[in-house]
Amino acid sequence: xxxxxxxxxxxxxxxxxxxxxxxxxxxxxxxxxxxxxxxxxxxxxxxxxxxxxxxxxxxxxxxxxxxxxxxxxxxxxxxxxxxxxxxxxxxxxxxxxxxxxxxxxxxxxxxxxxxxxxxxxxxxxxxxxxxxxxxxxxxxxxxxxxxxxxxxxxxxxxxxxxxxxxxxxxxx
Ligand code: HEC
Numbered sequence: 001x002x003x004x005x006x007x008x009x010x011x012x013x014x015x016x017x018x019x020x021x022x023x024x025x026x027x028x029x030x031x032x033x034x035x036x037x038x039x040x041x042x043x044x045x046x047x048x049x050x051x052x053x054x055x056x057x058x059x060x061x062x063x064x065x066x067x068x069x070x071x072x073x074x075x076x077x078x079x080x081x082x083x084x085x086x087x088x089x090x091x092x093x094x095x096x097x098x099x100x101x102x103x104x105x106x107x108x109x110x111x112x113x114x115x116x117x118x119x120x121x122x123x124x125x126x127x128x129x130x131x132x133x134x135x136x137x138x139x140x141x142x143x144x145x146x147x148x149x150x151x152x153x154x155x156x157x158x159x160x161x162x163x164x165x166x167x168x169x170x171x172x
Contacts (some may be wrong), residue, residue, distance in 0.1 A: 013016075048092045055085040057148065058155035063115075064127060065154040065161040072118045073165030079112055080170060099137060107133045116167050 059082035066074035083104045089097045111130055114123035134148045154161060 004076045033170075043092060046092050049086075049089055049096065052085045052088060055080050057086065060130075060148070061151045062159075063111075064150065067120055067123045067127075067161035068113065069160075070118075070159055070164045072115060072167040073169030074081045074159065074161065074163070075115045075172045076112075076167040079108070079115060084106075088162075096141070099141075103133060103137060118167055 003085070059078040063075050063078035063082070066072070066078060072088065086097070086100050086104075107130055110126040111123065114120075114126050131148050131150065135144075135146075138144055138146045138148075
């Protein structure tokens, strides 16, 4: 009798286990927006503005010392990747990203022209104008308390800023 009872309990347990699994897997595959949920989760894990802005800040500071040292290739490189650093925001902040693109393609074009021309005087002027524009955007976006200032040294000290190079040395 006890043996039979044990058998019934075991079979019932097994059946409910199978049933629960079936329900669970049906749940996973039949959710119509399951893929969307996963895409949203991946998006939520990709940086928005704050993380890439740290890189923007560092590359922006480094650029100055590269231009000053006549390392125009390094200055051009810093500018190129300062812009690329913001790429995740195309996906995570589609409404705000165009403001960055507008800044880089318009205001910053003048800095890039000075780099291409390897003209430090013009670089210095356009660079300091750009600082004001960085801060104007911070203000507009509600981050007026983030005020960019020009550092006395580069952010990264592990590269030679005085190595002479041409702006065109950056591989495409
Ligand atoms: C399109 C508007 C916009 C422009 C242009 C812009 N920023 Fe920002 N920046 C932001 C926003 C928004 C934040 C705050 C990030 C957040 O909380 O999402 C920020 C934050 C920062 C930070 C703080 C990052 C941190 O968390 O430590 C630095 C540094 C920075 N920006 C540097 C710059 C520099 C340098 C420039 C110009 C070359 C610039 N930004 C141009 C919008 C902008």
